[in-house]
Amino acid sequence: MFESESVVTGVEATHVRLARARAALTAVESRVGSGREGWDSPTLPLATSLSEVLPGGLRRGQVVSVEGSTSLMLALAARASAEGSWTVAIGMPSLGIVAAARRGIELHRLALVPHPGVNVAAVAGACVDGMDVVLCGPGLALSDADRRRLVARARERGSVIVAAGSWAGAHARLVVEASRWEGLGAGDGRLRSRTLTVAIRAREGSPVSRVVLTLDQQRSLPRVRPSGSGQARTERAGLEGAA
Amino acid sequence: MSAVTGSSVTTVRRAVLWVPDWPVVAAMAEAGLSADAPAAVLHGRGMVAVSAAARAAGVRRGQRKRLAQRACPQLAILTHDEGRDSRGFESVAAAAEQVVSGVEISRPGLLMIPADGAARFHGSEEALAEALVGAIADLAGCECSVGAADGLLAAILAARTSSLIPLGKSADFLAGMGIETLSFAAMERVQRDAVEDLASVLVRLGIHTLGEFTALPLSDVVARFGPVGAWAHRIARGEDVAPPVLRRSEEDIAVEYVFEEPAQRVEQLTLVARHVAELLATALLEAGMRCAKVRIVARTERGEELERVWRTDVGSRAGAFAAHMTDRVRWQLEGWLSGTSNGPERAALSSLGVVAEDVVPLGAEQSYLWGGVSGADSRAQRTLERVQGLLGLEGVLAVREQGGRSPRDRVLALPWGQELTPVRPPAHPWPGQIPDPPPATVLPSPERIQLLDAGGTVVSVGRRLAMSAPPTWVRHEEDPGAERTAAMRRHPSSRHNAGPVWGAPLPIDAWAGPWPVAERWWSSEASRRAYLQVALRDGPALLVAFSDGGWWLEAIYD
Known part of the structure; x- marks a missing residue:
């Protein structure tokens, strides 16, 4: 009697555990918007530090809109470019090339179309056809219909559009709400590390999640902290710096 | 060549042809000075090369300009130009190739020649040396000295004294040489600086000859001096570091069209461009060659030239070459005729030439590590060319990093497909450069x-x-x-x-x-x-x- 009861509770526990796991999974899916439809298209490589920002990866055929940070756009494209993808930047005459190279974008596989002008729809269409990652600058003269056509074409050809500014119907919308630079003082120091607060919205109407992201991290001078553990860490950092 | 461990060494018997003071010889030839004029090449703050007449007057390498002029008031001071040195040395290499086939240019002023076969052909090493000295004097118009020995350093030192070291005697020859001779075997300036540092440390440690240096155990030398020490130890023992790389010269293939009447309009030129490109494609095909670069040269009535170099991958798109080049010519000339791109003053064109450069035999071109050009690469290239067709030449840009201080100076942007050579090397120190991270x-x-x-x-x-x-x-x-x-x-x-x-x-x-x-x-x-x-x-x-x-x-x- 005692034994059978324990078996029954064991079975119940398995049921309960399974149900809880399923609930958690659906909660995560609804939160990040990666339903079943996401799994059938392959992904481009993405830096592991950005997996929180795009949990489903950089999926081919997707549109990711980024508001408020060119660095984040470059970071999204960097890993794929380093591993052989071709990147084109349309309508970004002020793109920092050195920054792109430092982020990991291979300059041999990067083309710039700084001023597409009135031909922007044709140019973007051609680029979506032939390139892997298309970076679109802010203020391109694209109508909503043009954008829908581009998305359809990207889905068909398997390229990724990373757009600056809002893009109606984007699969992921990243808004940089705050960015904070460390390393400057009052007339001394230099820019060293930066943290971004990114608000992520998978679809229109889905809940917003926020991620704090450290994009540039430079080895800074060790700062002496009062606590003992901080001291130890400082010493280790100093040793790494010397090595 | 034999690979033996232990005390024996790995060497190749080779002859070395050395032109003394090459930078000043090249500079004097370009300046039109006679060979017995006192002249010196100035780089930075000191003389880098001094002619024989100037040396006799007391001018030394490394001397400041003022001291040199005091020693020899009629001294002609010439500017330093590494490009001129290597360009000028091509004629010496070509002259040497009249005597032997396959020479290696180690640095401007120094040629390596595999001695075995050539000496057999000419009868003896003496005969080979004689033939080389004669050919260089006749065809290139400069003095040179030739030496032969086993191994790199021994051969270079032999050339400096015009001696032929008999087979197997190179180690003895080297053992008595001073430690500072090591720097002659260094071919690049950075390497030479490192080797000169090493030599000065060894002298201060009381090691004055190569024999004393090679008597030290290799492991101790590596532990104290690292890779430079290991390299110097091998060289001092008379070993070779790398087998000679032989020069294969392939002539550039050029096609030129001279207009009967100077051409004014792009339409005229486009037709001619197509014709010229087709001629070049057939010429390449007949020779069994393909090229990596194409230089388009348009000459104006006033004798000015407008030229650009384009990278091509014609092999992957056989048959498209003519159309491809026609577009390039049209863009280049349209930009120039409309005045949007800079160049010489507008004038009617007298001739149009297309030159295929970096010519290699078909099938010998370098491919990527994982096979040929990937599908994605050629697809992207086609896409960018299509966009270029929509927007014009300057619509699509390729970018490279280059040296500079402000973020704007550190970028070089040129039309896609054009040859990119940064004028300011990014590796140089740029004091005052804005520190990283770079702005996005x-x-x-x-x-x-x-x-x-x-x-x-x-x-x-x-x-x-x-x-x-x-x-x-x-x-x-x-x-x-x-x-x-x-x-x-x-x-x-x-x-x-x-x-x-x-x-x-x-x-x-x-x-x-x-x-x-x-x-x-x-x-x-x-x-x-x-x-x-x-x-x-x-x-x-x-x-x-x-x-x-x-x-x-x-x-x-x-």
Whole structure:
């Protein structure tokens, strides 16, 4: 009697555990918007530090809109470019090339179309056809219909559009709400590390999640902290710096 | 060649042809001076090469200009130009190739020749040396000396004394040589500096000859001196570091079309371009060659030249070559005729030439590590060419990093497909360069901005880089089309002032600087700026510059 009861509770526990796991999974899916439809298209490589920002990866055929940070756009494209993808930047005459190279974008596989002008729809269409990652600058003269056509074409050809500014119907919308630079003082120091607060919205109407992201991290001078553990860490950092 | 461990060494029997003081010989030939004139090549602060007549007058390598001129007042001082040195040495290499086939240029002034086969052909090494010296004097017009020995260093030293070291005697020959001779075997300047440092340390340690150096155990030398020590030890033992790489010369293939009447219009040229490109394609096909670069040269009536070099991958698109080149010619000439791209003054064209460069036999071209050009690569190339067709040549840009101080200077952008060679090497030190991280947005031209102190006065930077007050606020210029600008203009207090309208001030969290950069003060494009990094509260950081009494926004770290 005692034994059978324990078996029954064991079975119940398995049921309960399974149900809880399923609930958690659906909660995560609804939160990040990666339903079943996401799994059938392959992904481009993405830096592991950005997996929180795009949990489903950089999926081919997707549109990711980024508001408020060119660095984040470059970071999204960097890993794929380093591993052989071709990147084109349309309508970004002020793109920092050195920054792109430092982020990991291979300059041999990067083309710039700084001023597409009135031909922007044709140019973007051609680029979506032939390139892997298309970076679109802010203020391109694209109508909503043009954008829908581009998305359809990207889905068909398997390229990724990373757009600056809002893009109606984007699969992921990243808004940089705050960015904070460390390393400057009052007339001394230099820019060293930066943290971004990114608000992520998978679809229109889905809940917003926020991620704090450290994009540039430079080895800074060790700062002496009062606590003992901080001291130890400082010493280790100093040793790494010397090595 | 034999690989033996232990005390034996791995060597190749080789002859070395050495032209003494090559940089000055090349410079004198270009300047049209006779061989017995006193001349020296100046680089930086000292002489790098001195002619025989100047040496007799007391001019030495490394001497300052003033001292050299005191020793020899009629000394001709020539400028240093590595490109000229290597270009000029091609003629020496070509002359040597009249005698032996396959020579290796180690550095301008020094040729390696595999001695075995050539000596057999000419009868003896003496005969080979004689033939080489004669050919160089006849065809290239300069003196040279030839030596032969086993191994790299022994052969170079033999050439300096015009001696032929018998087989197997090279180690004895080397053992008595001074330790400073090691630097002759270093082919690049960086390597030579490292080897000269090593030699000076060894001399101070009491090691004066190569024999004494090679008596040291290799492991100890490596432990003390690292890779340079290991290299020097091998060289001093008379070993070779790498087998000689032989030069294979392939002539460039050129096709030229001379207009009967100078051509004025692009339409005329396009037809000719197609014709010329087809001729070149057939010439390449007949020779069984393909090329990596194509140079298009258009000559104007006034004798000026307009040329550009294009990379091609013609092999992967057989048959498309003519159309491909026609487009390139059309873009190049359209830009020039319409005056959008810079070049010589507009004039009618007298001839149009297409030259295939970097010619290699078909099938011998380098491929990628994982097989041929990938599908994605050629697809992307086609796409970019299509976009170029839509927007014109300058519509699609390729970019490279180059050296410079401000973020804008560090980028080289050229039309896609054109040969990119950075003029300023990024590896050089650029003192005063804005430190990393680089900004993600670099404005194509700086924008006006204002930095204000706590009281609202514009901050300024003095001649001695003193800030008048710590910056507290920053404000951008308002967009001229914005409603706010119009409202400000209408307001009576503006007194119809046409100056810029400033936006709302933003608070500054932290700042660093000023970092002075004074560039090219000797030329008309001189600039004197002081840079500041400014972090805005909860926003991006800015790179601003103070010059000509005003602040400019250069870049945004967003």
